[in-house]
Amino acid sequence: MAERDFTRTSFEEHLAEGYLMGVRCRSCGALSAVPRPLCPACRVEDLEWVELSGRGVVEGFTVIHVPPTPLAAAGFGRDNPYASAVVRLAEGPWITAQLVGVDPKRPESIRVGLKVRAEVIHQGEAARLAFRPED
Amino acid sequence: MKGKLGRGVALVGAGVGKFGAFPRKDSRDLFVEAFRELVASVDNKGFDPTEIEALFIGNYSSELFEHQGHLAPILADWVGLTPRAALRVEGACASGGIALRQGVLAVASGLYDVVLVGGVERMTALPTEAVTDTLATAGDVLYEFPAGFTFPGFYAAMATAYAARYGMPYEALMEVARKNHAHGALNDKAQFGMTIRAIMDRRLAKAREKGGPLPGWRDELDFLRDPGANPPVAWPLRLFDCSPITDGAAAVLVVAEELARRFTDRPLRVLGTGQASDACLYGRADLTSLRSAREAAAQAYTMAGVKPSGVKLAEVHDCFTIAEVLAVEDLGFFPSGQGWRAARDGATHRDGTIPVNTSGGLKAKGHPVGASGVAQVVELWKQMRGEAGPRQVGHDVDLALAHNVGGTGQTCVVHIFGRG
Numbered sequence A: 001m002a003e004r005d006f007t008r009t010s011f012e013e014h015l016a017e018g019y020l021m022g023v024r025c026r027s028c029g030a031l032s033a034v035p036r037p038l039c040p041a042c043r044v045e046d047l048e049w050v051e052l053s054g055r056g057v058v059e060g061f062t063v064i065h066v067p068p069t070p071l072a073a074a075g076f077g078r079d080n081p082y083a084s085a086v087v088r089l090a091e092g093p094w095i096t097a098q099l100v101g102v103d104p105k106r107p108e109s110i111r112v113g114l115k116v117r118a119e120v121i122h123q124g125e126a127a128r129l130a131f132r133p134e135d
Numbered sequence B: 001m002k003g004k005l006g007r008g009v010a011l012v013g014a015g016v017g018k019f020g021a022f023p024r025k026d027s028r029d030l031f032v033e034a035f036r037e038l039v040a041s042v043d044n045k046g047f048d049p050t051e052i053e054a055l056f057i058g059n060y061s062s063e064l065f066e067h068q069g070h071l072a073p074i075l076a077d078w079v080g081l082t083p084r085a086a087l088r089v090e091g092a093c094a095s096g097g098i099a100l101r102q103g104v105l106a107v108a109s110g111l112y113d114v115v116l117v118g119g120v121e122r123m124t125a126l127p128t129e130a131v132t133d134t135l136a137t138a139g140d141v142l143y144e145f146p147a148g149f150t151f152p153g154f155y156a157a158m159a160t161a162y163a164a165r166y167g168m169p170y171e172a173l174m175e176v177a178r179k180n181h182a183h184g185a186l187n188d189k190a191q192f193g194m195t196i197r198a199i200m201d202r203r204l205a206k207a208r209e210k211g212g213p214l215p216g217w218r219d220e221l222d223f224l225r226d227p228g229a230n231p232p233v234a235w236p237l238r239l240f241d242c243s244p245i246t247d248g249a250a251a252v253l254v255v256a257e258e259l260a261r262r263f264t265d266r267p268l269r270v271l272g273t274g275q276a277s278d279a280c281l282y283g284r285a286d287l288t289s290l291r292s293a294r295e296a297a298a299q300a301y302t303m304a305g306v307k308p309s310g311v312k313l314a315e316v317h318d319c320f321t322i323a324e325v326l327a328v329e330d331l332g333f334f335p336s337g338q339g340w341r342a343a344r345d346g347a348t349h350r351d352g353t354i355p356v357n358t359s360g361g362l363k364a365k366g367h368p369v370g371a372s373g374v375a376q377v378v379e380l381w382k383q384m385r386g387e388a389g390p391r392q393v394g395h396d397v398d399l400a401l402a403h404n405v406g407g408t409g410q411t412c413v414v415h416i417f418g419r420g
Ligand SMILES: [Zn+2]
Pocket: A025, A026, A027, A028, A029, A030, A039, A040, A041, A042, A043, A044
């Protein structure tokens, strides 16, 4: 997987293979969980893939009761809400993903600061990143 | 950045159409309504609209909302102003504000003396789910949309982060909705020109007509706490935390300051303008403040040479109640962590120390996304000239500010106006 281009396609291929891969700038060390061909910190094009631990902390979250059409088609909605979060990864960068293993009908039970761990879920054809509370 | 305009720029006219759901009107019809109001608002009745030299139009997504691209020349044609340059400016919900900025810059450059800045969006032709999808494209469709985020969801995440850091009870957000509905009830152009109390009473009356058990709401807060009356959309945000889906348009007339007196003895001066960008949520370092808003505000305050404490009235981007809380902090009206108390304590009410969203805000006036940034300025125009009717604030407004956010703050634009 070393020489994949730094694109969303590569990100999703990694997920489908069970890896959460970020990109690191060899020049300044900046790390991003979202691949991109140019380092946003120093604008140098010398990047490498790094496997991320997948451990993180919830920075903010929501429970969606009015979903976008793809998730409505997958059965989500008022009677079946789901949670999504902004997660700060242990290595520093942030990423957005769904939360699994939480009770969306009791949003008070989810909290900012919750420790979570990445996993890959399958929705239709797509492999998606999700996070589950640790323990 | 020099941080100043090449020459002085003034507003000499402003108009807004009725906001609401108008199944028989396309965006061009909405725009004509705002244009008519604009022409009527120019004090010098000898004003000839053919003096307008160019049109700058804020519009987020006519392609997705009404399957119409290349909108600006059609609007120019519909108000009889071809062959003048007409162009559309897009910055999600900040489209109107950045269209204004582009119009101001075009006049400041000396290229034009008289330009029309408009904003328009026709949203209600689409079903709600499709509107949800369309608004979500203002975020990152590659990394945020697959994570299940909707537009209310983004702001909901900010609300949880803010509440966790500053101890805000979620009920404090209901106070923002109560205030803005109370303001909107005094605005005949508002989509929801009703107090929460009036909405509640109407529901009670309907329930009485139907027969059966009556809801036992004691007051507005009790009504807003009821998940039946105020269901979650993206927890912790509920229906009454969200601005509605709206059709509407607004327009202002922007001229070189040296010519302003030809149009009116009471122009507004553009004292400051600022605009900034930011990454999507995953590229931020903080969910409790919009960096772009702080940057745009700093630019505008510096250009105007004024401090936040000098601002007498503001229209801020309350697409969601939490957005107003962040805005009043990002603009420097309240310290970080204190903004949630402002609506509850009355500071941002019409008779408060810094009235915010006297128009009803996006929440009650309605949020036709590309029009909102221009409609905010129409409200400032009215308040600064003492023409806001029943919602006119009690104090003299000689300095006012508009804050218009695109997406979740990937764009923010701030304008400050004084009296000429
Ligand atoms: Zn770098």
